[in-house]
Structure formats: C-alpha cells, structure tokens
Amino acid sequence: MRLPSPLLGLVLLAAVILVGWATLRLRRWWAGRRLQGKMRRARGLEASAEKLLAREGYTVIDAQVPGRWRLLCDGEPLEGDVRADYLVRRGDRVYVAEAKSGPRATNPADRATRRQLLEYAASYDVDGVLLVDTEAGRVFLVEFPQLGGAAPEPGRDWRALAIAFGLGVVATLLALVSR
Secondary structure (H helix, E strand, O other): OOOHHHHHHHHHHHHHHHHHHHHHHHHHHHHHHHHHHHHHHHHHHHHHHHHHHHHHHEEEEEEEEEEEEEEEEEEEEEEEEEEEEEEEEEOOEEEEEEEOOOOOOOOOOOOHHHHHHHHHHHHHHOOOEEEEEEEOEEEEEEEHHHOOOOOOOOHHHHOOOOOOHHHHHHHHHHHOOOO
16 A cells, blocks of 8 residues: 555654654763763762872861852952862861862863862862872872962971071171171
8 A cells, every 4th residue: 555645754754753852862861871980980089089188198177068259240249159079187287179080180280170279279268279180199289379379388387487597596696706
C-alpha cells in the first residue's frame, strides 16, 4: 500500500523530530556523565589537598569556609559571598587555601585562578593565600603586594630586629671609641 504524500511528509517530519530529540537527550546525558566524572575526580584530589597541606606543615582549621567581599560602587555598598576550600594555620600565620587541579587552574597567572585568589585575598582577614596544586603535590604562597605588601615569612621579623640591634650596638661602640 502506498502512503499518501502528505502523510509521508508528516511521518518523515515526526522521524526527524524524534531523532533530533533523542540526539539532544543523548548529548545531555553524555555531558552529565562527563561532568560527574570530573566532579568525582576533583573531590578526590581536593581530599588529597588536606594531606598535602599537612605534609607541608599546615594545620587545617576549617574546610569550605564562607567569606564575604565588600566594595563601594559610586558610594553604594555591594556585598557578595565566596567560599574557599580551606582555612589553614602554620606557626602564627593563617592562610586561605584553594585546591586546584589541571594545567590551567593550577597556574596563578591564569586569569580565572588569579582573579579567584585575588578575591580571596581581599575577602578574608588572613596572612596570605595558598594555591594547592593537587596533581603536582605542591603548595604555592600567592602574594598580592598591591594589597599592602607581601606577608612576611615566619622568622623574618626577628632577623630584621637583630640586624637593627646589631647596627645600634656598632654605632654606639664607634661613638664611644671616637671620644
């Protein structure tokens, strides 16, 4: 039996719509699977960040730490939320730490990473910002001198004081000897 031409056109149109719909669903499903895999991998690497931080001498104070940024735009206050991976301590210094993986995300010169770390530096009342490269197993101290200078490393304060004291002693001795 031969289908009438208008009915054949409707059947073909329905088939095209069905194939298009199925293709779209399949693409969404595949993208979701890929995203789930990436998220599972990222969670695993983020969990290894705590061990890495501990190995480098940092103590995790808190994880998934909420913070607030504040700014003025034409005199009007604006605020927003941020969430850092970790708040850590080493010695008497406190840092906010962000765990990353992948070649771009672990590069502090990458635009998105740099902006995120800069936002953390301005949002948290800490001594510095750490970038944790979970794949390479490295922790980087990222400093923004424009925000008030680099955080002094532990031990630097006493060295400067000792040098100043030593220079003072030498100047005093020279003054006494020259009399």
